[in-house]
Amino acid sequence: MSTTWELFRLQMDERIDLFKKTNPKKVILSLLLYVGIIAVATVLLTLVFMRFVTIGLYVDSNLLAVLLLLTQVLSFAIALASIFKTMYSAKDNDFLLSMPCSPNQLFVSKLMVLYAFEVIANTLYTLPIFIMYAILADVSVGFYILIPVFLLVLPLLALVVAALLSVPIMQIVNIIKRSNLASIISILLLVAIFLALYMWFVTSIATNIDFNGQQGTILIRVNDLIANLSTSTWLFKFMADTMLILEGFWWKLLLILVATAVLFVLADICMRRVFFGLSARRSEITTKTKQGTKGYRVLKPFNSILQKEFYTTFRNSGNVFQYFLFTLLMPFIVYTYDRLLLSITVNQTGESMIIASHLLVVCVLAGLSNIVSASAISREGGNFYIMKMSPVSIKTQLRAKIVFNVILTYSALIVTALVTGLATDIGVVHNILCTMAAMILSLGHIIISVLLDLRKPALDWFDESEIEKISKNTKIAMCIGLIMAVLLFAVVFAFAPTRHTIWPWSITLTAVSVFTAVIILYFELRVDKINERMEC
């Protein structure tokens, strides 16, 4: 047991400060931050639900069941991601196995790590819901007894379901991983399925609930929806009833605990049998390597760097998900946003708000699509020396990287504009001018992101997924993009009296053009200096 515990501590130390005896300050700070987040979430949730309750939302066992369902869907997603990260794809598997411990001890320690993180994450959003519910509803003593029990049992349930499902998923992943093209197609298929469900959900809400109607009518429909959902998910309804109804409390509690234990043992048996085999096979499988028979092709340095960017980025299926998720999703998200939210804003604030909102969401997504530039230099990693010592000016090299991002973001913006034009009521002129503003702003944002990364690149990484962990540039670039989008929204919103076109767009386009021109000028004047000073 002591070996398992030591293995557990070793893995926990890698991730959080909780067990680090050497730095008690860090431990206290981490705990305070955690408790603080729970407290803030509780206050916010209570305030929001108080408002809903005053206008007619029922606080009954159905609501609790639906809230439990939502938290457990989230817990399941977190558990599934953690299982892949901590179990199958863990880089420390080989290292830990080389230690004087049995595979079973390692397996159990990994399960303990997973469970610990699941409890930490689950408590963060489930505890505020329980407290909020206790404040708003008349709950019995059983509810309070069950809060700590459920905080420990619910993560286990999510973990068990995720563990059972991870085995067939892993088998499929191991097959798909053999081909890069199959990996990309699978990722795109998954995204498409998710989007289809998402769009169906959003469209059905938009058609079934009239957001412009009376709030009371809307709440009746919402109460019905909650009741229906609660009845169809009997497990969560049963849990909610156990918490709220004292009759047969202990029997129900015992049943939940026994069922969880049985499921846990089942998942443990299933996973233990295949875990080491699957993870070992995963490391053995290498994607089928690219076989090229092309001859040599003379290209100018700029074109060669651009081509290299495409090859090195898109031949890694992980990159598609990591960097281009928002680029791919932009047209869909804008479409659903326009369908759902623009219908709410139309009667309340007029057309100017609609255009400003549309511009905001387009610019936010363009900003998120531009984050690939915030790792433009970092992605070179050990090859960065080629950039520094090749006889090509740093400006030319960076311009190629900027153009690479521009091609991707602009393509997404054009597709978004076409979808918007075909599927919504936003006028052609507004649509074109909005896309132009987003394009000009994006160029400035891309250049800023590249310069950020040139100042402080994260070159010392093992695989590309580590770049974002080591470098803060992506987060900073995201924040900059978000701020710029909000500023543009404010400009259009403030300067646009209803149904005017020329005045607000003139200001917006002038503002983004001046901003981007200044950034380009800064780039041209300062990039050599930044490059010269850089130490790597």
Added chain:
Amino acid sequence: MLKIKDLHKTYGNSKVSTLNGLNLELKDGEIFGFLGSNGAGKTTTIKCICGILPFESGEIFINGKNLKEQPQQAKRDLAYIPDNHAVFERLTGREYVNHIANLYNISLEDREARASKYLKEFNLEHAYDRQIKSYSHGMKQKITVIAALIHQPKLWVLDEPLLGLDPQSAYVLKRAMKEHAQKGNTVFFSSHILEVVETLCDRIGILKNGVIEHIFDVKQIKQSGSTLENIYVKYVQGEQSLDEVLDIESKPNQESTVSTTSKKSKQRNNKSKKAKEN
């Protein structure tokens, strides 16, 4: 070919300078070995020469071109092999070499001829159109070497080039270095494998305290009858200067920790002692 004048380099806000006025001049057609303890500043010097690291003061000339004033022209005559064997793993060998050739504006005919020559020598033809991520450690080093030589650099800089190479790959790389120097180009490399440095180099420089304390001809070692390893270890461990160490090595009867002095060198030393007495 390479001239370094009074090079100073300090990292970030560090109070300790890594390089304190380093001076060096390399001739055409020579192989120069660069020695020093771990952390002495060998890689820093190499990165400064290649324009990878900035330096506070001093001048570096590559084939007569000032690296600070004419960086692109100077870099055109330069190739560098890093110690980490970094390559773009998602590219095929051919795409990688082609990309580097594009950066140096090499004509189609030249890149074809040079690549096929080196591919044959390095026995890498079978893997050339495969993605580099499927290459072994030695194969990655070979493709880096082919890419480095594709523009026939006047100065070839290598940082720990033999690190982790199998004997066959190491042999091929050493041969390539010799052949490159024989064409009148200069090869500058750092290594901790002293036997290789001794057999391959014409001259050797030892970096200590941020300056090159000694530059000596490999012939001097051969004349002393000792080995570079013995001389270097004595020099690094002791307080003596290299001249003193070499002097000790040349005195056969003096008590010495060096135990491998050859008979031939003892005879030669005896002769020189007699000559001095006369």
